[in-house]
Amino acid sequence: MHRYRSHTCGALREADIGQEVRLSGWCHRIRDHGGLLFIDLRDHYGMTQCVVDPDSKAFGLAEKLRAEWVVKIDGKVRRRPEGTDNPELPTGTVEIFINEIEVLGEAGELPMPVFGDQEYPEEIRLKYRFLDLRREKLHQNIMTRGAIVDSMRARMKKAGFFEFQTPILTASSPEGARDFLVPSRIHPGKFYALPQAPQQYKQLLMMSGFDRYFQIAPCFRDEDPRADRLPGEFYQLDLEMSFVTQEDVFAAMEPVITGVFEEFANGKPVTKKWPRIPFAESLRKYGTDKPDLRNPLVMQDVSEHFRGSGFKVFARMLEDATNQVWAIPGPGGGSRAFCDRMNSWAQGEGQPGLGYIMWREGGEGAGPLANNIGPERTAAIRDQLGLKDGDAAFFVAGDPSKFWKFAGLARTKLGEELNLIDKDRFELAWIVDFPMYEYNEEDKKVDFSHNPFSMPQGGLEALETQDPLTIKAFQYDIACNGYEIASGGIRNHRPQAMVKAFEIAGYGEETVIERFGGMYRAFQYGAPPHGGMAAGVDRIVMLLCGTNNLREISLFPMNQRAEDLLMGAPSEVSLKQLRELHIRLNLPQS
Secondary structure, rough: OOOOOOOOOOOOOOOHOOOOOEEEEEEEEEEEEOOEEEEEEEOOEEEEEEEEEOOOOOOOHHHHHOOOOOEEEEEEEEEEOOOOOOOOOOOOEEEEEEEEEEEEOOOOOOOOOOOOOOOOOOHHHHHHHHHHHHOHHHHHHHHOOOOOOOOHHHHHHHHOOEEEEOOOOOOOOOOOOOOEEEEEOOOOOOOOOOOOOOOHHHHHHHOOOOOOOEEEEEEEEOOOOOOOOEEEEEEEEEEEEEEOOHHHHHHHHHHHHHHHHHHHOOOOOOOOOOHHHHHHHHHHHHHOOOOOOOOOOOOOOHHHHHHHOOOOOHHHOOOOOEEEEEEEOOOOOOOOOHHHHHHHHHOOOOOOOOEEEOOOOOOEEEEEHHHHHHHHHHHHHHHHHHOOOEEEEEEEHHHHHHHHHHHHHHHHHHHOOOOOOOOOOOOOEEEEOOOOOOEOOOOOOOOEEEEEOOEOOOOOOOOOOOOHOHHHHHHHHHEEEEEEEEEEEEOOOHHHHHHHHHHHHOOOOOHHHHHHHHHHHHHHHOOOOOOEEEEEEEEEHHOOOOOOOHHHHHHOOOOOOOOOOOEEEEOOOOOHHHHOOOOOOOOOOO
């Protein structure tokens, strides 16, 4: 028999009854039932119930065992007594009667239990992550993550993509987030950077004639903490294709992403035919460029019903042609208490309030707005929004470019409060037609609004003849249940158009050559039309595991202060190491 085990803790079945077996694992739970000791023995593969009585020579040692001790158990497989089966365990019809126990590794007093799902402070969970990872739900999430990555890889290869690994030590790229810098010992005063994304390398692969590339790529960004991204590093399904239009990218990737979701959705419905929603329409209807389409609420422009009305606040606003009034329907929300609660919530979000109209029995509108604009206008709003008795509508007004984010938050809040969101489905959509540029109020200049390498719709001609703020890009995102899970674009592969695009954003040709010299040179020697995208592995796994916390699907994440509490990073280094790197510290004064 093997030194440590003849079977795993998830392997035994009724067919094994009568066998002498050997298991090794962790003592998950120990129970004393009137002289009989029950040990639930756990390993990576499952759990097996083991039992020992006072007549066994192993009983004395069994009494000393504690939770999370690692032990080897020899014994005979027998059927559990009638009425004690556990249908939730694959091994739930059998147990091992223990003949011998060997302690392989004792465990000290646990800073947090492994048994059970009780919540523990995140600082403790991250410091003792090796214990946390033994817990059933987190352990399963990590295994699911591996299976999802395997599925992505297999589907990409089946679609004709080839896997490549791009460099981790690369050149600093001043655009985007801050780089993580790595000092060079061999080249004093110079630094490598960890890649924020393989963007330039994957485009260079297309210049090199490889046609279809992908990798599960680690990306590194020295960003301030964000709720929707792990600090420091994350992973993406990165890909690029040659001789493609936007439609070709959609046709290639929609089946891959849909297939992954269907495989791991546990029967939950997944969008079959993805809608394509222009960026401007998404802001207009949902108040976000990553809409949660499980929420049925759609905002509408109701400005005409308030123009010249008795509600002077809105009427005066609408004298400025840039201002609008948007309505968010609230089916079932037509009570004074609910409307006042939404108004208080808006004030808590830093807004002056949230205007509303309620419709009572008989179709009469109620509330301050209804009283001011009169029954005809109130009825017209109700008809436009398709509302009925017992419903409400909520209003935001002003310059849409300034209020759309709050309007989106209000739509989400209403959907949640009124229980309108179907949580048991995955709604996927393409968001398209992103603006190429936006106006940077802080710097008082036109700037790129998204990926600077995207091809403008209309190409060089659009760059030369159109108002930059009206140019759309061949840029697209994938939204799922309120999260952006992928972003991509068709690339601007013509050197002249690339230079012009950067000139509009205030960068000369010299800057382009300095920052993106390798790619710019490659464009001079026969660049194919190409495009691609990157899908966030962490966010996809998070959605499929049914959690909203990225730390629940990552092996060894940092905390929100970008600290690795388990390994003690970041840490100080020795003066010798600094001297080898020709670095002198200039620390801030405390």
